[in-house]
Amino acid sequence: MKKFLLSIVFLLVFNLLGFNVMAEETEISFTLDEIVVTASKYEENLSEAPVSVEVIDEDEIEQKNGENVADLLRDVAGVNIKDNGTIAGSKTISIRGSSSKQVLILIDGIEINNHQSGNFDLGQLSIEQIERIEVVRGGASALYGANAVGGVVNIITKSGSQEPETITKLGYGSFDTQTYDLIHRGQSGRLNYNISVSKKTSDGHRENSTLDQESIFTKFNYNLNEYSDLLLFLQYIDSDKGVPGSKTYPSFTAYQDDEDMNFNLQWDRKTENKDSKVAFYYTDHERIYDDSKWSTHSEHEVDKIGIDFNQAIYYNFHKISYGGELVRENVESTDIKAGEQDSLNKALFIQDEWKLIQPLKIIVSGRYDNHEEYDAEFSPRLGTVYTINSKLNLHASVGKAYRAPTFDELYGSYPDSLWAWYGNPDLNPETSKNYEVGMKYLDTSAKVELNLFKRDVEDMINGNYFDGDKGYSTAVNIDSAEISGVEVILVKYLTKKTSTDLNYTYLDARDKETDERLTYRDYHNLNLGLNYNTEEISGSLNGKLVAGRSDDLPSYFIVDAKLNKKIKKDIELSLELNNLFDKEYQINNGYPMPERNYILKVSTKF
Known part of the structure; x- marks a missing residue:
């Protein structure tokens, strides 16, 4: 109750601030024609997207902890981040009650999900080279195929700069956390480049929760002519970490070594009425896990190679986009039957956008995926946007999405575990029907969004079903679920320097057969923020309330703060304070989150 009252007080303070300054003249703060690309695979105004899209731009990244x-x-x-607590612990994402396997993660439009496990650890990715993040809420298989049931996260990286610049960043914080970044950007003739190396070490807040991570990032853009560009992206991350386990089953001798490599070569061509893109990509993930106490050792390598093509053609009242993808995936693992498996997927998609009458836009899209391991899937979607005026519109969509079974679910083999477990090669994909209606209001000083959503999921994969006849556990298609909720998003510029933001999500996720709540799907999620920004100093105060939790986990309210200060023109200090009131809480059951902690950084540019 105290935590709930504290959140109400926090909100009232924001409202009082708003009443005090509402009469002040504000400058243009929101861009009414901000461009996004993930929702439709081509550039469009955020206000005209047929689905709910959240954009985190470079300025917001600078302000966030x-x-x-x-x-x-x-x-x-x-969004809900499922966090195992430590700085090195796994951090995966859920959108609108999805599992982490039902969210597609992209870097510059290319998928990076690990198809052995189905998800991706977002704690692996540093923020230093991120220009913006686009989050599409709701099913998107009509354009992106498998695993876009809950939504899509597209991480768009920074390119080079017109003027050469070198940036150094040094950080030190709680638990002997140390960060080092060296970045160089520039341009030489037609070549635009961005190169960086980073290192992070930490002892962590629990025993055996150390982290030692190194990464290399390179991105080159070459201007072929006035219409065409060639992009080369390469990223390598090496993370050595302790794996302390849960409080119930701690592990003080387990460690894990992850190596990730992403390669992406793209050709882009933009003319007045046509956009074309061809991408060739390769990803490789290697993991070694070892626990001497339990004599456990496993090795895994998952690689993917693919080619992706899409084209958009623009007419006066009509847009059409289409494309295809060919992907070969391979896994070699000590926990996979026969030690190695591979698969091939071929896909085609098309989307047609019409403005039948001036305020009404209709979008019809569909994708056909032909996977050699299971039946082909067709994922259609129908969307509409009705523009009431230049600031307000309504959108609605209905569509089908699916999640493919992972290599572990299909071919996993754990005969020596306490309870024997084997994969099921006869699994079918999970399928869902997605419904959404929403409203967006956007002017120069305020943003308001309201979304209602529902998702019916069939053939959900139960990954731990005990087969009494066979005497072991396996994965089967037996579950179904209904997930519904509402999102409210409010952002307001109070003055030229101060803004507030609030978003609230109510979520009800249940098993259709038993009517029991799905685990780790909380009823209430409220985020509050107060931001201050000038050229010399900026800061933020953010509160998060999570209540009505499943699994009998207690509610929690935490507050974080950040302050940035320019000491000189090219020298900046930043201080992050996390869990300001030193609360004890858990996001995942059995994995305590860190106590109050800080990190201090200094950056220079020359």
Whole structure:
């Protein structure tokens, strides 16, 4: 109750601030024609997107408390980060009650999900090279295929700068956390480049929760002519970490070594009425896990190679986009039957957008996926946007989405565990029907969004079903679920320097057969923020309330703060304070989150 009252007080303070300054003249703060690309696979105004899209831009990234992508997404409406607590612990994402396997993660439009497990650890990705993040809430298989049931997160990285610049960043904080970043950007003739190296170490707040991470990032853009560009992206991350386990089953000798490599070569061509893109990509993930106490050792390598093509053609009252993808995936693992498996997926998609009458836009899209391991899937979607005026519109959509079974679910083999477990090669994909209606209001000083959503999921994969006849556990298609909720998003510029934001998500996720709540789907999620920004100093205060939790976990309210100060023109200090009131809480049951902690950073540019 005290935590709830504290959140109400926090909100009232914001309202009082708003009443005191509402009469002041504000400058243009929101861009009414902000461009997004993820919702439709081509550039369009945010206000005209047929689905709910959240954009975290470079300025917001600078203001947020965050060491990785998971931190940046914690206070996004409809998003829940499942966090194992430690700085090295796994951090995966849920959108609108989805599992982490039902969210597609992209870097510059290319998928990076690990198809052995189905998800991706967002704690792996540093924020230093991120230009913006686009979060599409709701099913998007009509354009992106498998695993976009809950939504899509597209992480768009920074390119080079017109003037050469070198940036150094040094950080030190709680638990002997140390960060080092060296970044160089520039341009030479037609070549635009961005290169960086980073290192992070930490002892963590629990025994055996250390982290030692190194990463290399390179991005080159070459201007072929006035219409065409060639992009080359390469990222390598090496993370050595302790794995302390849960409080119930701690592990003080387990460690894990992850190596991730992403390569992306793209050709883009933009003319007055046509956009074309061809991407060739390769991803490789290697993991070694070892626990001497339990004589456990496993090795895994998952690689993917693919080619992606899409084109958009623009007419006066009509847009059409289409494309295709060819992807080969391979896994070699000590926990996979026969030690190695691979698969091939071929896909085609098309989307047609019409403005039948001036205020009404209709979008019809569909994608056909032909996977060699299970039946083909067709994912259609129908969307509409009705523009009431230049500031207000309504949108609605209905569509089908699906999640593919992972390599572990299909071919996993754990005969020596306490309870024997084997994969099921006869699994079918999970499928869902997605419904959404929403309203967006956007002017120069305020943003308001209201979304209602519902998702019916069939053939959900129960990954731990005990087969009495066979005497072991396996994965089967037996579950179904209904997930519904509402999102309210409010952002207001109070003055030229001060803004507030609030978002609230109500979520009800239940098993259709038993009517029991799905685990880790909380009823209430409220985020509050107060931001101050000038050229010399900026700061933020953010509160998060999570209540009505499943699994009998207690509610919690935490507050974080950040302050940035320019000492000189090219020298800046930043101080992050996390869990300001030193609350004890858990996001995942059995994994305590850190106590009050800080990190101090200094950056120079020359």
